[in-house]
Amino acid sequence: MLLSVKDLCVEFRDKVAVDHVNFQVNENEIVGIIGESGSGKSVSALSVMGLLNDDAKVSGSALFDGKDLSELKVNERQMYKGAEISMVFQEPMTSLNPLMKIGRQVEEVMLLHPEEFGDWTEEKRKEKVIETLKVVGLDHPEQIVTMYPHELSGGMRQRVMIAIALIGQPRLMIADEPTTALDVVLQDQILQLLKKLNRELHMAVLFISHNMSIVQNFCDRIYVMQNGKIVETGTPREIFLHPKEEYTKILIASIPDGTPREDKDAVLEEPVLEIKDFSAFYPKKKKHFYERGGRVCIVDHVDLTIHAGECVGLVGRSGCGKSTLSKGILGLLKDTEGAVIHHTKHPQMIFQDPYSSLNPKKKIGWILRQPLALRTDLTPDQKSRLIIDTVTQVGLKPEVLDRYPRELSGGMRQRISIAIALVQGSKFIIADEPVSALDVTVQKQILELFLQVQRETNIAFLFISHDRNVVKQMCHRIVYMADGKLSDEEAVVD
Amino acid sequence: MKQILRRLLTLAVTLLLISFLIFVIFQIIPGDGAVSRLGTDATPEQIAALRKQLHLDDPFFKRYFNWLFGLFKGDFGDSYKYDMSVADLIGNKLKVTFFLAIESFILIVLISLPVGIFLGRTAKKPVGAALHVTTQVFMAIPSFFTGILIILIFGLGLKLFVPYYFVRPENSFFGFLGCMIPGAFAIAIPKISMVSRFLRANVLDESRKDYVRTAYSKGAGEKHVFYRHILKNAILPVITILGMTIAEIMAGSIVVEQVFGLPGMGQLLISSINHRDFPVVSVIILYMAFVVIVMNTIVDILYQCIDPRIDMED
Numbered sequence: 001m002l003l004s005v006k007d008l009c010v011e012f013r014d015k016v017a018v019d020h021v022n023f024q025v026n027e028n029e030i031v032g033i034i035g036e037s038g039s040g041k042s043v044s045a046l047s048v049m050g051l052l053n054d055d056a057k058v059s060g061s062a063l064f065d066g067k068d069l070s071e072l073k074v075n076e077r078q079m080y081k082g083a084e085i086s087m088v089f090q091e092p093m094t095s096l097n098p099l100m101k102i103g104r105q106v107e108e109v110m111l112l113h114p115e116e117f118g119d120w121t122e123e124k125r126k127e128k129v130i131e132t133l134k135v136v137g138l139d140h141p142e143q144i145v146t147m148y149p150h151e152l153s154g155g156m157r158q159r160v161m162i163a164i165a166l167i168g169q170p171r172l173m174i175a176d177e178p179t180t181a182l183d184v185v186l187q188d189q190i191l192q193l194l195k196k197l198n199r200e201l202h203m204a205v206l207f208i209s210h211n212m213s214i215v216q217n218f219c220d221r222i223y224v225m226q227n228g229k230i231v232e233t234g235t236p237r238e239i240f241l242h243p244k245e246e247y248t249k250i251l252i253a254s255i256p257d258g259t260p261r262e263d264k265d266a267v268l269e270e271p272v273l274e275i276k277d278f279s280a281f282y283p284k285k286k287k288h289f290y291e292r293g294g295r296v297c298i299v300d301h302v303d304l305t306i307h308a309g310e311c312v313g314l315v316g317r318s319g320c321g322k323s324t325l326s327k328g329i330l331g332l333l334k335d336t337e338g339a340v341i342h343h344t345k346h347p348q349m350i351f352q353d354p355y356s357s358l359n360p361k362k363k364i365g366w367i368l369r370q371p372l373a374l375r376t377d378l379t380p381d382q383k384s385r386l387i388i389d390t391v392t393q394v395g396l397k398p399e400v401l402d403r404y405p406r407e408l409s410g411g412m413r414q415r416i417s418i419a420i421a422l423v424q425g426s427k428f429i430i431a432d433e434p435v436s437a438l439d440v441t442v443q444k445q446i447l448e449l450f451l452q453v454q455r456e457t458n459i460a461f462l463f464i465s466h467d468r469n470v471v472k473q474m475c476h477r478i479v480y481m482a483d484g485k486l487s488d489e490e491a492v493v494d
Numbered sequence: 495m496k497q498i499l500r501r502l503l504t505l506a507v508t509l510l511l512i513s514f515l516i517f518v519i520f521q522i523i524p525g526d527g528a529v530s531r532l533g534t535d536a537t538p539e540q541i542a543a544l545r546k547q548l549h550l551d552d553p554f555f556k557r558y559f560n561w562l563f564g565l566f567k568g569d570f571g572d573s574y575k576y577d578m579s580v581a582d583l584i585g586n587k588l589k590v591t592f593f594l595a596i597e598s599f600i601l602i603v604l605i606s607l608p609v610g611i612f613l614g615r616t617a618k619k620p621v622g623a624a625l626h627v628t629t630q631v632f633m634a635i636p637s638f639f640t641g642i643l644i645i646l647i648f649g650l651g652l653k654l655f656v657p658y659y660f661v662r663p664e665n666s667f668f669g670f671l672g673c674m675i676p677g678a679f680a681i682a683i684p685k686i687s688m689v690s691r692f693l694r695a696n697v698l699d700e701s702r703k704d705y706v707r708t709a710y711s712k713g714a715g716e717k718h719v720f721y722r723h724i725l726k727n728a729i730l731p732v733i734t735i736l737g738m739t740i741a742e743i744m745a746g747s748i749v750v751e752q753v754f755g756l757p758g759m760g761q762l763l764i765s766s767i768n769h770r771d772f773p774v775v776s777v778i779i780l781y782m783a784f785v786v787i788v789m790n791t792i793v794d795i796l797y798q799c800i801d802p803r804i805d806m807e808d
Contacts, residue, residue, distance in 0.1 A: 051710055074715075081713035089711075094704040098803060099726050108722075112713045148802040164712065 001063075002027050002204050003048065003085075003172055008060035010043050010052065017043045019228040020060070025172060030198055030205045032215040034251070035225035036439035041208050044225075045174045048206075049087050050077050064172070083113045086165035090177040092158035096149040102160055103129055103145025109168045116168070128167065136163045137193055155186040159193070166197065173197075174206045179214065183318045184466050191218055210439060212255045216240055224248050254444040258469035261451070261476070269308040271343060272428045272460045273329065278302045278338035280321075280328045295335060298324040300484035302338075308427065309458040313471035316481035322464050325481070326430045329462070344428050344460075346371075348421035350414070352433040357417070358405040364416055365401035371424040390423045393456075395449060411442035418453060430462045435470065447474060497798070501791045505784075512783045513565070516776045517558050523770075526550070527574035530769045548574060561776075571773035575766070580773045583762070588781065589663055590758035591751070593671060595743050595785070597678035598685070602739060606686040607729070610693025614728070615720065617698055626694065633687035637746045641680035641753035648676065658755040677754040681746040685739050692735055696728035703727075730801055737793030741786045 003025040010018040018040040025031045035041045046052050048062050050069065062069045064085065069077060089095045096105060106129045110117040117125065126145075133141035136159040149157055158178060165173050175194060179187040191214065198205050209215050215222055216236050224232040224239065224247065232245045243249045279301055284294035299321045306312050316322050327333050329340055330347055351357050358367055368387045372378065378386070388398045394415040405413060414434060421429050431450070435443040447470065454461065465471050471478055479486050528544040529536070545551050549560070564571055570580035613629070616622030632640075649657040655676055661669035700706065701724055709719045748760035759778050766774040798804045 049711060051707055078713045078715055081711055083713060087711045089704060089708065091704055095708045097705040097709070097723050097727070099730075099801065100723070108709075108714070109712045112718070150803045161708070164708070168713075 001025075002029075002065060003206070004063040005044070005048060006061045006063070008044060008047060008062065009058070010040070010047055011057040012055060017056075017228055018047070021225075021228070021230050023223050023230060023233075025204050025206055027171070028198065028202050028204055029221065030195070030207060030219045032207045032209060032219035032222040033225055034209055034212065034215050034222060036210055036441065038227075039225040040228040041225050042176055045087070045176050045206065045208050049085060049174060050081065051087070079113070079115060082109045082165075082170070083116055083168040084170055085172045085174065086168060086170040087174040087176065088158070088161050088165045088178045090180055092154050092161055092181060095161055096157060098149055100148075101145065102133075102147050102149065102152070106132065106145070106160065106163050106167055109164060113168055129163075132163045132167045133160070135197070136160075136166065137189070138163075155182055155189070158182060158186075158190055162190070162193065162197075166201075166203075169201075170203060172204045172206060174208070176208045177210070178207075180209070180211070184468075185317060187214070194218075212251055212440060224251065250441055254440040256443070256447070256467065256469040256473050258472040260472055261474065268310065269458075271305050271307050273304075273306040273343065273347075273462075274339070274341040275302055275304040275329065276339040276341070278325075278328060278340060279336065280324050280333050281335040281337075282324075283335070298484055299328060302484075302486045304479065304486060306428065306460050306462060308460055309454070310477075311454060311461040311463055311475045313475035313478040314462055314464045314481060315466065315468060315471055315478055317466070320481045321484040322481055323432065324484075326432055326462065326464065329430060342428070344426070346421075346424045346426045347428045347430065348424070348426040350417045350421065350429060350431040350434045353410070353413075353437050358413065360405055362404070363401065364403055364405065364408070367405075367416070368401070368419060368423055371420060387423060390419045393422065394419045394453070395445075409442070410438050411446055414438065414446050415449065418449065421459075422453065422457070426459065427457075428460045428462075430464070432464045433466070434463075436465065436467065443470075450474060498795065501795070505787050505791060508787055509780065509784060513562060513776070513780060514558070516779055517561070520770070520772050520775070521554065525770045527770045527772060530771075531575055561773075565780075570777045573766075573771055573774050575769045575771045575774075580777050583774060584759065584777060586663070587757055587759045587762055590674070590756055591744075591747055591760070592785070594674050594677055594681070594747050594751070594756065594758060595740075597671065597674055598681040598743050598747070599736075599740065601678055601682040602685045602689060602743075603736065605682070606689035607693065607732075609686065610690035610732070611697070611725065613690055613694035614697025614701075617694065626691070629687035629691050633684050633691070635684065637680050637684055638749045638753050640683050641677065641750050644676050644680055645754070660756065674754075674756060677747075677750050677756055680750050680753065681743055685742065689732060689735055689739070693728060693732050696731055697724060700724045700727045726800070730797065733793055733797050733800070737790045740789040744782050744786060 001024055005021065005023050008018055008021045009016070021040070021044055023031070023033070023044075033041045033044065043052070043056075047056070047058050048069070052058060058070065060070070064080065069080065072080075096102075103126070107125050110120065110125050110128065120128075129145060130141045133144055138144055138156060138159050144152070144156075144160075149160075152160065158181075162178075173194075178194070179190050182190065194205055194207075195218065197203055207215070207219055219236060222234065222236055222239050223230050224245070226247050232239065232243065232248045239248060240252060243252055278299060279297060280299040281295035281297055284296050302325060304312070314322055314325070324333070326349065328336055330349060331340070358364075365387065368390070369383060372383050372386070375383070387401065391398055391400060396412060396415055396419075400408065400412065400416070405416075408416065417434075418429075434450075435446050438446060450461070450463075451474065453459065461474075463471060463474050465474075477488075479488060481487075526541075526545075528541050528548060528550060532540055532544060549557060552560070561571065570584075572579050573583055576583060609625075609629075613622055613626055616625075635643075645657045648654045655673075657676075659673055661673050663670040706719060706723060709723045714722070747758065748763060750756075751758040751760040762774065763778050765771075766778070
């Protein structure tokens, strides 16, 4: 057995984050820990790694190769970090030092472990860096070593992070949601890379995720965590086919399975939105200050009609022009060509994380009342009643009107942004990745709310998402976007 | 290179704008160089004659361009008040103010960076907290008062230097630099407090960032993480702040010169403004603007050399 965690407890001030947790990782094994946000899965990983802040109270033991990590002195523990156990983090965009060249950041691991690499010459280290960058699938590693993080894309940065975690030849790699911040195609590539490294280099992987479908195909063994405790463990087969715990069953039932909605072929009513030959441009970066500015085409001659009560899915990779198109529909862009014709009033947008778009200093009641300020035909009493009705309609209690956005959970905030659209009587809503920041169980509830709201009010949706199963389940038809162009067929992804 | 050329162009345009602004302001404020020189007893004929001699009756733009071309040729004109050329009048005083500012800037850089680093590293310890409060006190005391305290404690009390003792640069350059050090401290101390507090805040900010966690996960110790990763990121914004203090140092030096009895431009500037002595005032102000802009340009270029995220060609 490589790693054996016994009775691990972690407390922050008065809050118990991890509660008597036991788990094991064998040599060459891929072990998954799955749970929703706040279940303690990341905290467990960080405590194995010894990366928790000073204000965390940790008890229990973590035996690595027979040695108790929790009893080591600080400098003894440093010998393990990077060389025996390494870690890949969730956020590749911020996990690298912005002022240090990539080559140096990868090489640093070797410099920090003289016990293993002390007799290596500089050339040998440089060679090893380039070789490792090649292993993680980066082209032109000789150029990449001289670049800075901001010159690389998110997927490339995550590969650099994996190279950093790999170069010390660790026996265990902890991967904390390594693919969550990446788009679907990149997700697949990174997972395949981790699997390959596991097989070829005999490196065990502790894989932490909230995504059930990834864990199912990727791990040899799975631990399910809830509220700081491990509630169930087993092979993916056991867990997914014969779940014992109620919580596991709920988790599995929440995975969007992509069954098309029943009323898929409903009769089309009159259009709410017509987009004709629409293009959108951003100004091109000027090379000389006296140069006349050019422009880059982001959305390229798009035609789309959305009918009342229809839900249209928009799928595409990051950077394909989805967000620009939705901004264009709402009239938020300056440089456009073609026509966007709205047949309804108050088109509304719902964002991925509504927290940043709800004014943090104002109570929910104020936020919901704001769109009604111009309605002179309603008395204040009628407005209040309308707001209370709407909040009830999206499944919240009227008490939330007295709360601030930060006091609500992600799911509740998303309900509020739906309520904002409903309260002004929108008939057309653009939802931009409205559930991708939410836990699976909450995600399911919000999707159900969307469907229910749509049936009751006949609102039309443009539903933007990268999760094909979610889109299939939600939408009457799907359009695919690539390089600013729309098509009804999905382009083959290489 | 292109970047630096563009900077120089901006510098020239800014100085031109400032020269015009000074000229316009001197037209607007009431008072007259000729009247001020001849005093209230002068007859109208005397004043008219002097105005003619000083070309004060010429049309606005003619006077502006005459003056401007004079500047280009290195002819700063003659003082209205004293019968001397501005160059002779300012010469040595300029040296005092310039080196006083340079000395205080060097002190700020040399002291505030180590103090800021110490504050950042000891933020959670009582020493750090105590020093943090102390810097707040020093930041709040204006520099002329700090100057008086320095004279009292270190000059009259501890006898570390002789107050109001001044060495001319032509006699001994190092003696000249040395006798200005107490004044430089008076200017620098409030700025040192400000800059080191700013650095401390940046250090604490950067310590919470994700790349710091990555560095720890590589097996780095606390010292390594601090000096190799956090420090460079934390110092970057400090460079901008240092550039901005230069303007404040110039302003501070005018007051501190009075306190320490240094024969700098401060006294001259104030009296010249009172006497509407346009040639003198304009040269002093243009000079100060020049120093501030040049230093800020240097700071900007330095910033770009350190931060790879800023594209030199943009």
